[in-house]
Amino acid sequence: MTLVSPAAPAAAPTRPARRRPASRGREWLGLVFVAPFALVFLVFLVAPMAYAFYLSLFSSGLATGTRFTGFANYAKAFTDENFLSGVWFVVRFSLVLIPVQMLVSLAVALVIDGLTTRFARFSRLMIFLPYAIPAVIGALMWGFLYSPNFGPLDDIFGTFGADAPFLLSRDLVFYGLMNVVTWQWAGYYMIILYAALQGIDPSLYEAARIDGASSWQIVWRIKIPLVLPALFLILVFALIGTLQFFNEPQILRFLASGSIGGDFTPNIYAYTLAFSQGQFNYASAVSFALGAVIFVAVYLFLFLTRRRGSFLS
Amino acid sequence: MSTVTSTRPPAGPRSPAGGAPRKRPRQNNVLPHAFLAALLVYFLVPFWWVIVAASKDAAGLFGGSNPLWFATDVDYLGNLQQLFTFDGGIYARWLLNSALYALAGGVGATVLSVAAGYGFAKYRFPFRRAFFAILLGSVMVPLTALVIPTFLLMSELRLTNTMWAVILPSLLNPFGVYLMHVYARDAVPDELLDAARVDGAGELRTFVQVALPLMRPAVVTVLLLSFVGTWNNFFLPLVMLNDNRLFPVTVGLNLWQGLASANNGGGTSLWSLIIIGALVSIIPLVVAFVSLQKYWQGGLTIGSLK
Numbered sequence: 246m247t248l249v250s251p252a253a254p255a256a257a258p259t260r261p262a263r264r265r266p267a268s269r270g271r272e273w274l275g276l277v278f279v280a281p282f283a284l285v286f287l288v289f290l291v292a293p294m295a296y297a298f299y300l301s302l303f304s305s306g307l308a309t310g311t312r313f314t315g316f317a318n319y320a321k322a323f324t325d326e327n328f329l330s331g332v333w334f335v336v337r338f339s340l341v342l343i344p345v346q347m348l349v350s351l352a353v354a355l356v357i358d359g360l361t362t363r364f365a366r367f368s369r370l371m372i373f374l375p376y377a378i379p380a381v382i383g384a385l386m387w388g389f390l391y392s393p394n395f396g397p398l399d400d401i402f403g404t405f406g407a408d409a410p411f412l413l414s415r416d417l418v419f420y421g422l423m424n425v426v427t428w429q430w431a432g433y434y435m436i437i438l439y440a441a442l443q444g445i446d447p448s449l450y451e452a453a454r455i456d457g458a459s460s461w462q463i464v465w466r467i468k469i470p471l472v473l474p475a476l477f478l479i480l481v482f483a484l485i486g487t488l489q490f491f492n493e494p495q496i497l498r499f500l501a502s503g504s505i506g507g508d509f510t511p512n513i514y515a516y517t518l519a520f521s522q523g524q525f526n527y528a529s530a531v532s533f534a535l536g537a538v539i540f541v542a543v544y545l546f547l548f549l550t551r552r553r554g555s556f557l558s
Numbered sequence: 559m560s561t562v563t564s565t566r567p568p569a570g571p572r573s574p575a576g577g578a579p580r581k582r583p584r585q586n587n588v589l590p591h592a593f594l595a596a597l598l599v600y601f602l603v604p605f606w607w608v609i610v611a612a613s614k615d616a617a618g619l620f621g622g623s624n625p626l627w628f629a630t631d632v633d634y635l636g637n638l639q640q641l642f643t644f645d646g647g648i649y650a651r652w653l654l655n656s657a658l659y660a661l662a663g664g665v666g667a668t669v670l671s672v673a674a675g676y677g678f679a680k681y682r683f684p685f686r687r688a689f690f691a692i693l694l695g696s697v698m699v700p701l702t703a704l705v706i707p708t709f710l711l712m713s714e715l716r717l718t719n720t721m722w723a724v725i726l727p728s729l730l731n732p733f734g735v736y737l738m739h740v741y742a743r744d745a746v747p748d749e750l751l752d753a754a755r756v757d758g759a760g761e762l763r764t765f766v767q768v769a770l771p772l773m774r775p776a777v778v779t780v781l782l783l784s785f786v787g788t789w790n791n792f793f794l795p796l797v798m799l800n801d802n803r804l805f806p807v808t809v810g811l812n813l814w815q816g817l818a819s820a821n822n823g824g825g826t827s828l829w830s831l832i833i834i835g836a837l838v839s840i841i842p843l844v845v846a847f848v849s850l851q852k853y854w855q856g857g858l859t860i861g862s863l864k
Contacts, residue, residue: 271681271761272681272682272683273681273683273684274681274683274761275677275678275680275681275682275683275686276677276681276683277677278673278674278676278677278681278765279673279674279677279678279683279689281669281670281673281674282670282671282673282674282735283674283689285670285726285729285730286693286696286730286732288726289704289708289726289727289729289730290696290699290704290730290732292711293704293707293708293710293711294699294704294707296707296710296711296714297706297707297710300707300710352593353594353597356590356593356594357594359590360587360590360591360594362587362591364591364594365590365591365594368594368597368598370847370848370851371598371601371602372597372598372601373847374601374605374844374847375601375604376786377786377840377843377844377846377847378790378840378843379789379790379792379807379808379839379840379843380790380792381790381792381808381809381811381812382808382811382836382839382840383604385811385815385832385836386604386605386607386608386836387604389607389611389833390603390604390607390625394619394620395611395619395620395625395829396625397607397624397625397626400624400625400626428600428601428604432601481698485698489702489703491702491792491793492792492793495792495793495796495812496792496812496815499815499816499818499819500819512702512703512793515703515706516706516793516797519706519709520797525710528706529706529707529710532703532704532706532707533703533707535703536699536703536704539698539699539703540698540699543698544698
């Protein structure tokens with residue numbers, strides 16, 4: 246007998262006993278499958294982290310040269326106003342941005358889940374599309390739209406006899422960036438939530454209707470509770486992404502005429518330290534401190550919400 | 559026997575609005591549709607703006623013409639010609655670089671993720687749980703925070719300012735491994751693998767011919783996500799590369815933006831090049847996403863259905 250159709254043998258009568266004795270003795274082969282990734286993991290994740298940690302323990306000065314200073318760089322970072330102001334910005338930004346993003350994406354997902362029209366399908370794709378756009382291009386486009394030179398805001402506000410706000414000014418840049426990021430990511434989150442909604446067994450709605458539940462009750466009592474794991478996943482990713490905010494503010498610096506400085510976010514600060522000031526040791530410490538802040542923040546969040554096991558198992 | 563089939567509704571529309579001969583739900587759909595239409599305007603405005611603005615020359619951009627409507631003398635061809643001839647045609651090179659980085663990084667990351675995800679899901683090797691716990695922890699390590707340490711390491715190895723400096727770090731995709739693990743665990747039955755083994759297939763053949771076809775939706779999703787991730791990457795190439803002939807399009811446009819801002823109003827038409835350059839660079843991704851819809855939409859459920 247030749248082995249021609251590997252998809253068929255499910256019905257083979259020679260199936261061995263349940264706990265897969267046939268595979269005993271070759272379990273170590275799993276390591277072969279995992280090894281290539283493990284190698285990349287070691288070289289591009291473990292090694293850079295270890296190296297950065299090593300570098301962060303040294304300080305270099307023009308007169309003194311490079312010498313071992315232990316945790317001095319960390320002590321410096323956590324009392325460095327530039328670093329702390331960046332951390333404070335991304336924390337504040339997360340606290341406002343993430344709820345807004347989740348509300349928008351959940352609302353859209355619920356609306357689209359409730360419709361089966363072609364327009365709903367079209368909207369689903371179009372709202373997702375910004376995710377495919379590089380952050381650089383997205384920020385560029387919005388930067389132009391905000392711009393008093395090219396943008397339409399002047400005209401729009403002008404027709405109401407008002408002055409257009411400049412969303413990259415010192416006071417408004419928070420909202421200007423929030424808009425860019427929401428535009429970019431809400432569609433992606435919406436698709437994940439939509440997929441989760443589509444995975445709910447429709448017979449639940451049927452049963453709820455028979456019990457006299459309204460559409461709102463179905464949303465609140467069935468749909469939202471059942472997509473909580475997906476909402477949770479999104480929240481964690483949004484948190485990780487926002488705390489290491491870099492691309493959008495970095496792009497918009499050119500247009501923001503001074504309201505986005507070299508210490509705007511911790512990542513921009515590390516970049517500035519390394520490449521404008523050549524302080525690689527301190528930049529390593531800042532990168533590492535940022536990683537630590539994010540790790541602590543995420544674990545703290547997982548701990549507080551007591552859902553540690555949910556998507557990580 | 560045949561009655562079993564009728565307990566589940568057909569796979570298509572499940573709400574009564576979808577073409578069923580009921581009248582009432584149509585009324586209720588007005589509000590949600592208005593909501594969607596309003597959102598659609600918001601989400602499409604930047605695209606509309608870039609399409610419209612790309613029709614203008616520098617004078618048209620600054621000259622106070624309506625920012626949301628086409629130029630009086632639409633000149634896409636002239637702008638395109640300028641875009642592809644400026645600075646010795648460097649823009650075409652950037653596009654090719656982006657494609658190369660995204661393909662090499664995307665395909666490489668996918669191959670590694672698929673193999674590792676399958677290995678974690680279908681074998682019980684020693685220290686598997688420990689490895690997997692480390693992997694899951696690393697999903698939370700911010701990859702951007704790794705960029706500067708990776709740069710320092712690469713510069714020790716004298717690999718910065720080469721294409722490898724962008725491609726190699728892009729191979730790392732812990733989340734891809736996680737997705738493949740979840741999918742392989744649920745979609746590839748152990749019995750099927752054992753049957754193939756009993757029939758005499760080796761481990762590699764079992765993987766390629768039995769498991770891989772079953773994992774295809776997840777493979778396409780991970781491929782698309784890694785491809786887009788590398789294409790859209792900005793921080794990594796920005797840090798790694800000095801030579802502008804190695805830039806991907808994201809870093810290239812950023813370079814132009816810096817130049818244009820530096821001699822603000824200096825008579826260059828760089829702003830209009832940036833805008834048409836942005837438009838040209840997003841077309842491949844938009845086409846990829848629209849044409850591959852049915853693949854990635856199914857695959858994205860993997861992460862959310864837990």
